[in-house]
Amino acid sequence: MGILSSEAIILRTYPLRETDKLVVAYTRKYGKVRGVARGSRRIRSRFSGRLEPLSWVELVAFEGRNQELVSIDKVELLKGYGLAMQDYQAYLRSSYLLELLMETVPEHEANDSLFRLLLHVLPLLGDSHDSRLASVYFQIWHLKLAGLLPSLAACSRCGAALGRSTGAWRRLEVLGLFCQECRQGAGHRVLGEVLELADQVVKKSLPDLARGKIASKTVSALNAVAEEMAQTGFERKFDSLSLLRQESGNR
Ligand SMILES: [Zn+2]
Structure with a gap:
């Protein structure tokens, strides 16, 4: 099972099952990847505030049996650019x-x-x-x-x-x-x-x-x-x- 570790820009998230999100991120080292952030829809989640589109993050993920979908383990926010809702x-x-x-x-x-x-x-x-x-x-x-x-x-x-x-x-x-x-x-x-x-x-x-x-x-x-x-x-x-x-x- 490979480990992915890279800077990334979060592009989009979709609700997945009751508590998870499907995340599409553009990573510096591996290009565009899709992954699952388990538990990220819970209010008190370790991913909270770090998966907004346009966030610049440091991301760690594991490759599973499903090659198309990695399992996101850790996301550190480097800077949240966010979508400029005020304009x-x-x-x-x-x-x-x-x-x-x-x-x-x-x-x-x-x-x-x-x-x-x-x-x-x-x-x-x-x-x-x-x-x-x-x-x-x-x-x-x-x-x-x-x-x-x-x-x-x-x-x-x-x-x-x-x-x-x-x-x-x-x-x-x-x-x-x-x-x-x-x-x-x-x-x-x-x-x-x-x-x-x-x-x-x-x-x-x-x-x-x-x-x-x-x-x-x-x-x-x-x-x-x-x-x-x-x-x-x-x-x-x-x-x-x-x-x-x-x-x-x-x-
Ligand atoms: Zn001409």
Whole structure:
């Protein structure tokens, strides 16, 4: 029987039997794992307050006969980021990040870069002001780490340079960006400053970006591009996005 010991981010829990919870966690060493936390639904449980989604924890678990489900033995809370209930938009952005991790990250596949990315964005994700920037940052880097981020600096058809002075066009359900000549009629305009922000996202740290004064409409516009790219790149429709769009009310 193997022992698993790793830092982890709690992604989701489900009630299981009368007193237990099924826990889905993204661990640093083993990737996404599912486990049972026995007794965790009891009021006085040793897991109490440590299994909230987005908690950063140190987790110890045992592999049993059922390879798919580990038995969670110990959970130490390193930091609880929690879902930001006080701000509905920040809450929806956190839910979207959790949905992305649940839906697009394969089980049992460790990825230290993705784990570090999570630790990088979580502190700003619950902040009502910075959550939109944190969400853009996570999506662009998640696409990049998955090898799905198209060039944001060159037309994906002819290779012409795209940047602040040119802007670009995008088409629904197509990953790349296009220059004016290659846009082929229909297409959504991506303004130069949005491309410039995308370029900064891949070059700067999130706290550095958050210190700069970026117009909120530029952040929203890049979020819209990143959300489309995530749905096209991962070939999924994300439920949290429709709620987020209703709430943002501007697209
Ligand atoms: Zn072109």
